[in-house]
Amino acid sequence: MEATPKIEPIISTTMADQVEERLREYITHKAFRPGDAIPKEVELAEALGVSRNVVREALSRLRMLGMIDTKKRRGMILTQPDILSGLERxxxxxxxxxxxxxxxxxxxxxxxxxxxxxxxxxxxxxxxxxxxxxxxxxxxxxxxxxxxxxxxxxxxxxxxxxxxxxxxxxxxxxxxxxxxxxxxxxxxxxxxxxxxxxxxxxxxxxxxxxxxxxxxxxxxxxxxxxxxx
Amino acid sequence: MEATPKIEPIISTTMADQVEERLREYITHKAFRPGDAIPKEVELAEALGVSRNVVREALSRLRMLGMIDTKKRRGMILTQPDILSGLERxxxxxxxxxxxxxxxxxxxxxxxxxxxxxxxxxxxxxxxxxxxxxxxxxxxxxxxxxxxxxxxxxxxxxxxxxxxxxxxxxxxxxxxxxxxxxxxxxxxxxxxxxxxxxxxxxxxxxxxxxxxxxxxxxxxxxxxxxxxx
DNA sequence: ATTGCACTTATGTAGTACATATCGATGCGA
DNA sequence: TCGCATCGATATGTACTACATAAGTGCAAT
Incomplete structure (x- = not known):
C-alpha cells in the first residue's frame, strides 16, 4: 500500500474535459441523428464561456472517436462513431x-x-x-x-x-x-x-x-x- | 450508386491527426514503460514543426484515452491506458x-x-x-x-x-x-x-x-x- | 443553362501573452 | 542542524488575435 491510503479525490478536471463532457451530453441527450449540424466553434465557445482553443481540444477528441465530422466551411455534423476507434489506438x-x-x-x-x-x-x-x-x-x-x-x-x-x-x-x-x-x-x-x-x-x-x-x-x-x- | 463510382481517395488529414499518429508511434514503438517522461509541449511543437496549438490537440486526445498524464510543472508521463475509455463515450x-x-x-x-x-x-x-x-x-x-x-x-x-x-x-x-x-x-x-x-x-x-x-x-x-x- | 469569378464564411494553423500549479532552492529562526 | 516559510523558475492551461485555406453563394457573361 502507498503512504496515503485513500486521500486525493480531487481530479484536476480541466476545461477541455468539461467541455468535452458537455458536448457529449449535448450530442447524446437530445434526439440528434447522424447528419445533424452542430453549432460553430465560436458559438460553442461563447455559449460555454471558454476560449475557442478549449472548444477545439474537446471537438478534436470527438472527431478522433468519429462522433463528428468537420469540413472547411460546412461546419460540423454528427456522424455515427466507430466504436472501436478508441480501442485500436x-x-x-x-x-x-x-x-x-x-x-x-x-x-x-x-x-x-x-x-x-x-x-x-x-x-x-x-x-x-x-x-x-x-x-x-x-x-x-x-x-x-x-x-x-x-x-x-x-x-x-x-x-x-x-x-x-x-x-x-x-x-x-x-x-x-x-x-x-x-x-x-x-x-x-x-x-x-x-x-x-x-x-x-x-x-x-x-x-x-x-x-x-x-x-x-x-x-x-x-x-x-x-x-x- | 453515386455519380462518381470511385473518386475521392483524398482524406483531409489534418495536422493534429498526423501529430497524434506520430506521437502514438513514438510512445508505442520505443521501449517505453508507464511512468516514463515525454518531451515538453514546446519541444514537441518545435521538433515536429507545428504550432503548440496543434500539439496540444493531439496530446488532448491521448490524454482522453488515458495514454498520458500531465501535471502542471512536472510535464507529461506515460500511463497505462484504460482500454475501454474510448468505448464508454x-x-x-x-x-x-x-x-x-x-x-x-x-x-x-x-x-x-x-x-x-x-x-x-x-x-x-x-x-x-x-x-x-x-x-x-x-x-x-x-x-x-x-x-x-x-x-x-x-x-x-x-x-x-x-x-x-x-x-x-x-x-x-x-x-x-x-x-x-x-x-x-x-x-x-x-x-x-x-x-x-x-x-x-x-x-x-x-x-x-x-x-x-x-x-x-x-x-x-x-x-x-x-x-x- | 452552364461556366467563371469574386465574395463570404467556418475551420485549420500560428503566434503571443498571461494564469496557475508545483518543484526546488534559498534564507530565516529555533 | 533541522524545520518552515518564502520566493523564483518552469511546464501546462487558457485566452486572444491574426491569417490561411477550403467551400459554399451569388452574380455576371457567354
Missing part, C-alpha cells in the same frame, strides 16, 4: 499492464467459445470449405511460423463466418496482446493444442450442434484455460 | 446505426455463452450463494421492472464471478444498447426466456461442467438467437 502489448494483458487474453478465449452462438446461424458451405482448406494446409506444414499462420488463419476464418464485423475487428485487435501473453507470460507453447483439433471443430460445424461446438472449443483451448489462476 | 444506442446496434446485441450473446470458459475456473461458494439469492428473489417477483432488474442482477453476478474486470465493464457498457435493441428492434419480449432458467444455470454451475453450462446458456438465450438472421 492503444492495443499495444507493452503499454498495457500485466493484469490488463491477462484480461485481454481471457477475453479472446471467451470470444472463441461464445462464437458458436453465431456460427451455427451463419455458417455457409463456402466458409466451411475455406476452413477445410486451411486444415488441409495445416497438416502439411513444416515450420513453426507456418503453423502459427495457419492457427491464425483458421480462427480468422471462423470470425469471418460468424458474420459480425465488430466482433471480428475486435478479435483482430486482441490478437497481438494475446500472442504477447502466450509468448512472454505463460510457460507453454503457442501451438500447444488440446484434445480437439481444428479438423474436429470443422466436422462439428458441418454435422454437429452449437452445444457440441462450444464443448469442442473448450477442449481445444484447454491448455490455455488450465493456465488461468 | 459512445455507447449510446441512438447515435449508433442499426447495423452496429445489432452487432453489439450479438456481441453480448457471444460473451454470455463464452463466459463459461472463465466461470468454472473462478467460481466461488459465495458467488453461487449470491446467484441463488437472486434466483430466489426472482421467483417472488411481481412487476415487469422487478423481473428485468433480477435479469440484469443475475447476469451481472455471473460476470462478477468470472473475475475479469475488463469483460465485466465491457458487458455493462453493452447492456444499454442490448436493451434498446430488444425493446425497439425485435418483436419479442425482453424477458422471454428459453427452456433453461436461471435456476437451471446455477445448478449446472454448482454440479455440472463448463460444457453443460455453455449448452445451458445457449438454450437460455435461444429466443434471442432464433431472431438472428
Amino acid at each position: 492503444m492495443m499495444h502489448p507493452h503499454i498495457l499492464g500485466t493484469d490488463t494483458r491477462k484480461q485481454i487474453f481471457e477475453f479472446r478465449l471467451v470470444l472463441e467459445v461464445g462464437q458458436a452462438a453465431l456460427l451455427f446461424v451463419r455458417k455457409t458451405d463456402e466458409g466451411i470449405q475455406k476452413l477445410e482448406a486451411i486444415v488441409k494446409q495445416e497438416s502439411q506444414v513444416l515450420t513453426i511460423q507456418e503453423k502459427v499462420d495457419c492457427e491464425i488463419a483458421f480462427h480468422s476464418a471462423l470470425y469471418e463466418m460468424a458474420g459480425n464485423e465488430t466482433i471480428k475487428r475486435f478479435q483482430a485487435m486482441l490478437m497481438p496482446v494475446f500472442e504477447y501473453v502466450v509468448e512472454y507470460e505463460t510457460d507453454h507453447d503457442f501451438h500447444t493444442v488440446g484434445s480437439v483439433t481444428h479438423r474436429d471443430l470443422v466436422n462439428i460445424l458441418k454435422n454437429g450442434t452449437p452445444e457440441e461446438f462450444t464443448s469442442g472449443m473448450l477442449k481445444h483451448l484447454e491448455p490455455h484455460l488450465l493456465r488461468l489462476a | 459512445m455507447m449510446h444506442p441512438h447515435i449508433l446505426g442499426t447495423d452496429t446496434r445489432k452487432q453489439i446485441f450479438e456481441f453480448r450473446l457471444v460473451l454470455e455463452v463464452g463466459q463459461a470458459a472463465l466461470l468454472f475456473v473462478r467460481k466461488t461458494d459465495e458467488g453461487i450463494q449470491k446467484l441463488e439469492a437472486i434466483v430466489k428473489q426472482e421467483s417472488q417477483v411481481l412487476t415487469i421492472q422487478e423481473k428485468v432488474d433480477c435479469e440484469i442482477a443475475f447476469h451481472s453476478a455471473l460476470y462478477e464471478m468470472a473475475g475479469n474486470e475488463t469483460i465485466k465493464r465491457f458487458q455493462a457498457m453493452l447492456m444499454p444498447v442490448f436493451e434498446y435493441v430488444v425493446e425497439y428492434e425485435t418483436d419479442h419480449d425482453f424477458h422471454t426466456v428459453g427452456s433453461v432458467t436461471h435456476r437451471d444455470l446455477v445448478n449446472i454451475l454448482k454440479n455440472g461442467t463448463p460444457e453443460e453450462f455453455t449448452s445451458g446458456m445457449l438454450k437460455h438465450l435461444e429466443p434471442h438467437l432464433l431472431r438472428l438472421a
